[in-house]
Amino acid sequence: MPASVGGDPGRGSGGMDPRVIAAFDNHGGVLSRNQLLDLGVAPSEIRRLVRQGRWIRVRRGVYTTAEIWEAAGERVGRQILLGRAAILQMRRGWVMSHDSSAYEQRLPILVPSEPLVHVTRPGFTNAWTENGVKHHLARFDQKQRVVVDGRSMLDLARTAVDIARERGIKDGFVACDAARRLGVTKADLQIAVERMEHWPGARAARVCVDLSDPGAENAHESLGRELVYEAGIGEPETQFPIRTSEGVKWCDMRVGNHMIETDGKIKVLAVADGGVATKPAAEVLFDERKRERLVRDRRTVVTRLYWEDYWGQRRAAAISRLQGDHADSVRLYGAVLDPTLAREAEEIRALHGRARPS
Numbered sequence: 001m002p003a004s005v006g007g008d009p010g011r012g013s014g015g016m017d018p019r020v021i022a023a024f025d026n027h028g029g030v031l032s033r034n035q036l037l038d039l040g041v042a043p044s045e046i047r048r049l050v051r052q053g054r055w056i057r058v059r060r061g062v063y064t065t066a067e068i069w070e071a072a073g074e075r076v077g078r079q080i081l082l083g084r085a086a087i088l089q090m091r092r093g094w095v096m097s098h099d100s101s102a103y104e105q106r107l108p109i110l111v112p113s114e115p116l117v118h119v120t121r122p123g124f125t126n127a128w129t130e131n132g133v134k135h136h137l138a139r140f141d142q143k144q145r146v147v148v149d150g151r152s153m154l155d156l157a158r159t160a161v162d163i164a165r166e167r168g169i170k171d172g173f174v175a176c177d178a179a180r181r182l183g184v185t186k187a188d189l190q191i192a193v194e195r196m197e198h199w200p201g202a203r204a205a206r207v208c209v210d211l212s213d214p215g216a217e218n219a220h221e222s223l224g225r226e227l228v229y230e231a232g233i234g235e236p237e238t239q240f241p242i243r244t245s246e247g248v249k250w251c252d253m254r255v256g257n258h259m260i261e262t263d264g265k266i267k268v269l270a271v272a273d274g275g276v277a278t279k280p281a282a283e284v285l286f287d288e289r290k291r292e293r294l295v296r297d298r299r300t301v302v303t304r305l306y307w308e309d310y311w312g313q314r315r316a317a318a319i320s321r322l323q324g325d326h327a328d329s330v331r332l333y334g335a336v337l338d339p340t341l342a343r344e345a346e347e348i349r350a351l352h353g354r355a356r357p358s
Contacts, residue, residue, distance in 0.1 A: 058085040096153035165201035172208030180214035244294035258329035301329035
């Protein structure tokens with residue numbers, strides 16, 4: 001029998017038994033009622049701490065601390081806690097899948113406006129949602145099951161393909177590209193999707209697998225690639241280097257002599273505000289315009305895409321802009337990549353590989 005905790009386990013870290021603190025940390029931030037009882041926390045203490053707002057009831061019978069809940073943030077962090085709480089109470093056979101598996105394995109995905117916890121167990125293809133958890137019945141090979149920090153889930157390839165099948169092309173492009181960046185091969189994705197013949201959404205998943213590219217460095221570039229394909233101007237090549245009078249400049253995508261750049265606020269936000277900028281926004285913007293001029297000077301046409309271009313009415317306008325700029329690049333410089341640019345790109349890649357230096 002464990003020693004009784006005693007004292008006040010909810011009065012911040014200074015008043016909480018260190019074994020309880022360690023237990024929350026060692027179990028991903030959530031503990032079940034039975035686990036707390038095993039640690040010696042009395043039922044009356046659990047009720048009082050929840051009533052006082054010091055602990056949070058994540059799901060019925062599963063708890064976290066207010067500090068952990070607040071630190072998790074509004075979106076992904078809390079979805080991770082909700083997923084861990086759900087799987088903690090699941091009977092054997094269920095594994096984390098889809099978004100829940102992606103979050104646990106740090107697979108970048110698009111966060112849906114109404115997020116759910118996802119779990120899967122073997123069975124004939126079916127699904128239902130209950131209390132914020134979407135339960136999937138679907139076959140999977142035991143080789144696709146992995147254990148991360150003690151929690152069972154489907155591997156990255158199956159997770160990416162499931163997201164594509166569940167939510168369609170946009171989400172699938174982002175998930176499959178991200179899986180490729182994390183080392184999943186195209187063959188891995190193909191094996192995962194081949195087992196889904198005639199399943200709902202399988203066609204969309206196959207498209208995302210076929211067009212997946214580890215060269216897309218983030219969700220913005222994945223959505224930009226999808227837009228380029230939809231514009232019908234050709235197959236985009238990612239991370240294309242161009243030698244300029246002021247050094248090598250890497251372009252996000254290229255079709256012929258047409259360079260496509262994806263721009264987001266992260267480039268102008270300071271690191272302290274969640275961005276990557278190490279200089280004032282005005283300087284970042286000036287440098288970016290100068291960089292574009294240097295790339296254009298090498299006989300190319302440049303199109304810039306923004307996050308807003310992927311949605312609603314702006315999407316059609318962005319596609320028209322891509323098509324018009326591509327037509328200009330063909331008229332001015334031809335449909336095939338300039339041989340000098342091609343040769344220089346191969347020389348640069350021989351030194352740096354196909355990904356831009358960090």
